[in-house]
Amino acid sequence: MAWLALALIIFIFQIATILIVEYRHPSKAVAWLLILFCFPVIGFAVYYFVAQDYKNRRKVRKKGTHLFRKRKKAIWQNSSIITRPFQSNNFELRRESRLFRLLSHLSESPISGCNDTEVLTNGEATYEAMFKAMEKAEHHIHLEFYIFRGDRIGTRFQQLLLKKAREGVKVRIIVDGLGSYGLNARFVKPLRDSGIEFFSFLPPLFALYHRKVNFRNHRKILVVDGKVGFVGGINIGDEYLGNDKKLGFWRDTQIQLKGDAVYFLQNTFINDWFVVSNRELDDPELYPSHHCQGSEQVQMIASGPDSRWDAIQEMFFGAISVGKQRIYIQTPYFIPDLSIFTALKTAAVSKVDVRVIIPGVNDSKLVNLASLSYVEELMQAGVRFYQYQKGFMHAKIVIVDHMLASVGTANMDMRSLFSNFELNAVLFERSTIERLYVDFEQDLKDSKEIILKEFEQRSRMQKIKEMLARMLSPLL
Structure with a gap:
């Protein structure tokens, strides 16, 4: 009986550890407790290696802020910065001073x-634009991608x-160690x-040893000469051209x-460069002066486990909360946290036209099950869901009225919002x-709407x- 008592004490210790460490994230705690109950010893070992807080986050954040302060003067001198709502070209944003103040204080x-x-x-237009920009490079090319494959497009x-x-x-490249694991020597x-x-x-091995497996750099950045930049959902691989037999056409x-x-896109790359290389980039040519040819207002919002704020999540929540007419979302993985789930539900009940396009063809059955677990309650509130049929939906877009649109690397899921390093462009130009x-609207034509009455008739096993999957969703 002594061994049974010891096992019980160890099990209680494991439960207590998870509850104490994850007290700020109840849904995450529930997910790990479920794993622990199913796999008492293995589950805690996995938790130890993959679920720890991002170590040295204060040191990294402090150093990043220090680097930014050194560059800030040059960036501000060469930039037109919008500091007051009345300076906005977007009439709808001007009326939402609270949202404007939130956006102004979210990041650097x-x-x-x-x-x-x-x-x-989509991929073809993106790659051709990237190649055209890189062909003209004279000083530097900076690439940062979650996935970089050594296939046909990668070789190009x-x-x-x-x-x-x-x-x-000068060419500098950052790839994610897990996402680009297949890239050979x-x-x-x-x-x-x-x-x-x-x-x-x-x-992977470094991340496992330092207990950082859970943290991935999901950003997709290209900067050429500090004057042209790209950000969005597309990595470097043939599947983004629709060459994956399972997924087919790739919508992005x-x-x-x-x-x-571009200065702020560059700033994100340089901060990440310091993390991976432990070297500062301080060449003034990285922030060259440019002749202002456009009047569009744009904000780059970076987020990650080393940040003080969950900036992209808070931007999503703030924008959705003030939407008055339309809230349109496209995402391959729909696993919202409680605040965004409630904001979408509240908006729909308030007769805002809320529509979400998710994949009909999926690259992960577990993630798809988790996504579907949120659908019924939101549809009952008035949210309309569509499953993309033409191929795989990978675009990551949020549009709120004509006030703003977000395009970037972050999915509408808890991994992107809280664990990954992400980067989104927030656009305010009406055109x-x-x-x-x-x-x-074209994607809606290529999608099939989920009908509530039909969806409610799915089997009990499907609901289970x-x-x-929903209980595990904070970890997916």
Whole structure:
């Protein structure tokens, strides 16, 4: 009996540890407790290695802030910064002074006023625009991607980067250690041999040893000469051109930026560069002066476990909370936290037109089950859900009225909102928002609406699967 008492004490200790550490995240605590009850010893071992807080986050944040302060003067001198609601070109945003103040205090990136943007729909348009920009590079090319594959499109990137390196252009690359795990040494070696600097963010074994497996760099950034930038959902791989036999056509969105916002895109890359290389980049040419050719107002919002605020989550919540006419969302993974779930439900009950497009073809059955677990209650409140049928829906877009639109790397799920390093562009130009509406309307035509009465008739076993997936959803 002594061994049974000891086992009980150990089990209680494990439960207490999870409750104490995760007291700020009840849903996450429930998920880990479920795993612990199913796998008493293994579950706690997994928790130990993958669920810890981001170590040294204060040190990293303090250093990042210090680096930003050193660059801030140069950035501000070359930028048109919007500091008051009346300076906004967007009439709807001007009326929402509280939201404006929230956006202004979320991150080190304010709303900038001198930009030109282009919406790039799907992989082919995005890659061609990227190649065109990189061909013109004279000083530097900075790439940061969650996934970088050594396939056909990856090889095309590789060859162009090698060419630019031979021309004297400084090339720096960051890839996520887990997302780009399949990138072999034969692909990387020619890049490094040519003088290209290549770093992985938290390679798997390193991440496991330092208990940081749960934290991934999900950002997709390209900056050319500090003047042209790209951000969105597209990584580097053939599947983004629709060449995955299982997923088929790949629906995605990227934004090309020129102007002030590129400085803040660059700032995010440079902060991440310091994390992976422990080296500062302080060349003034990284923030070159530019002639203002556009008047679009844009804000870059970065978030991650090293940040003081969950900036993207708070931006989503703040914008959804003030929506008056339409709230349109496209996301491959719909696992909202309680605050966003409640904001969407409240908006729909208030007769705001809330529509969400999720994949009909899925790359993860478990994530799909978790997403569906949120659908019924929201549909009962008036939210309309659609499943994309043409292929795989990977675009990450939120549009609120004609007030703002968000395009970037963050999914509408708890992993993106709280655990991953993400980056979104918040757009305020009416014509750009209208373009995104046009794409959304086309995607609706390529989707099948989920009908509440039919959805309610799904089997009891399906509901049980969804319930279990939802309990695990904070970890997905």
